[in-house]
Amino acid sequence: MVNARLSAIGMSVPEKVIPNSYFESLIDTTEEWILSRTGIKTRYHAAPDEFTSDLCVRAVQDLVVQFPEVSLEDVDMILVATTSPDQPMPSMACRVQHRLSLSHAGALDIYAACAGFSYGIVMAKGLIAGGVHKKILVIGAETLSKVTDFTDRTSCMLFGDGAGAVLIEADKTGNIGGCITGASGEGGPDLYISGFAESIDGQPLKMNRCIVQNGRKVFKWAVTKVAEQMPLLAAANGITLADIDWFVPHSANLRIIEALSNETGVPMEKVLESIVDFGNTSSASIPIALYNGIKSGKVKRGDKIMIFGFGGGLAYAGTVITW
Ligand code: UT7
Numbered sequence: 001m002v003n004a005r006l007s008a009i010g011m012s013v014p015e016k017v018i019p020n021s022y023f024e025s026l027i028d029t030t031e032e033w034i035l036s037r038t039g040i041k042t043r044y045h046a047a048p049d050e051f052t053s054d055l056c057v058r059a060v061q062d063l064v065v066q067f068p069e070v071s072l073e074d075v076d077m078i079l080v081a082t083t084s085p086d087q088p089m090p091s092m093a094c095r096v097q098h099r100l101s102l103s104h105a106g107a108l109d110i111y112a113a114c115a116g117f118s119y120g121i122v123m124a125k126g127l128i129a130g131g132v133h134k135k136i137l138v139i140g141a142e143t144l145s146k147v148t149d150f151t152d153r154t155s156c157m158l159f160g161d162g163a164g165a166v167l168i169e170a171d172k173t174g175n176i177g178g179c180i181t182g183a184s185g186e187g188g189p190d191l192y193i194s195g196f197a198e199s200i201d202g203q204p205l206k207m208n209r210c211i212v213q214n215g216r217k218v219f220k221w222a223v224t225k226v227a228e229q230m231p232l233l234a235a236a237n238g239i240t241l242a243d244i245d246w247f248v249p250h251s252a253n254l255r256i257i258e259a260l261s262n263e264t265g266v267p268m269e270k271v272l273e274s275i276v277d278f279g280n281t282s283s284a285s286i287p288i289a290l291y292n293g294i295k296s297g298k299v300k301r302g303d304k305i306m307i308f309g310f311g312g313g314l315a316y317a318g319t320v321i322t323w
Pocket residue numbers: 027028029030033034037038114153154155157191213214215216218219222251252253280282310311312
């Protein structure tokens with residue numbers, strides 16, 4: 001049987017750091033409110049001429065620098081999870097394929113918002129286990145600052161830009177375990193970026209092409225749904241939550257993560273987050289947190305890492321990786 005191994009990871013963020021004080025002149029808020037209600041200290045915003053595909057390319061270039069033993073020459077599939085592409089077509093995966101000259105690779109974008117990276121890992125594992133592909137790049141990348149409504153005081157301070165990339169290879173033993181996917185599609189109107197349709201399930205959409213959210217509803221759904229699913233994901237891997245060395249949830253809000261820790265008993269010391277320094281980077285938040293956990297030496301070889309993505313859709317996906 002062919003298994004899938006996550007073997008290398010890279011990341012990138014734009015240069016410009018945005019502190020909480022930046023929002024004090026834009027909206028009715030304070031640095032203290034943002035820190036205490038979200039946990040965020042800083043986030044990064046892309047330059048006007050910098051887009052999601054640029055961050056994707058730099059994250060993959062960083063992956064090769066960090067893990068010089070891996071080769072990208074025979075990458076045969078690129079999956080990019082994003083909700084803020086440079087444009088709807090061509091896909092970000094095709095841009096990466098071209099810009100990194102990965103001419104033997106197929107290319108596909110995954111459209112699952114903050115759960116996109118986790119969905120990408122699940123898809124990559126399936127494609128490798130099914131013998132369809134052997135070496136897959138999975139990238140989570142966003143320039144959410146391009147789709148942020150900077151007049152909306154309930155959301156504009158949350159979002160940041162960034163990208164994380166992992167390499168997943170066919171391998172005898174593998175290190176990607178059991179997976180879980182799901183969605184609460186009825187929550188679509190609670191978190192959206194408008195497109196062509198002017199309503200969803202009969203509810204009119206704000207047509208400003210920016211992220212619109214019902215923060216309280218999404219918060220509640222996230223805590224309830226993820227806390228319910230985490231033990232099931234552990235069981236799908238033949239373990240309990242006590243056996244997890246690291247928990248890497250989507251970094252939407254530090255208070256969501258703390259609530260999950262309270263609900264499930266997984267202590268905050270076992271959490272890897274990217275919310276404090278990078279804000280909510282949607283599909284990039286999990287690989288950025290994982291990257292920094294590995295780079296800082298916290299994550300050791302053999303550690304069991306539960307990743308859990310959740311967000312717009314409302315969709316979720318998770319798996320357990322043994323690093
Ligand atoms: O990746 C997934 C995408 N999104 C999410 O996961 C979002 C999840 N939700 C959240 O993170 C939180 O709901 C928010 C951070 C968006 C909001 O925090 P909250 O604690 O749920 O605030 P709230 O909406 O319950 O509002 C509490 C108070 C209100 O004032 P009153 O009515 O208590 O007087 C708001 O008017 O905070 C006020 N408020 C603010 N105050 C200062 C709302 N936004 C701000 C602000 N600065 N920016």
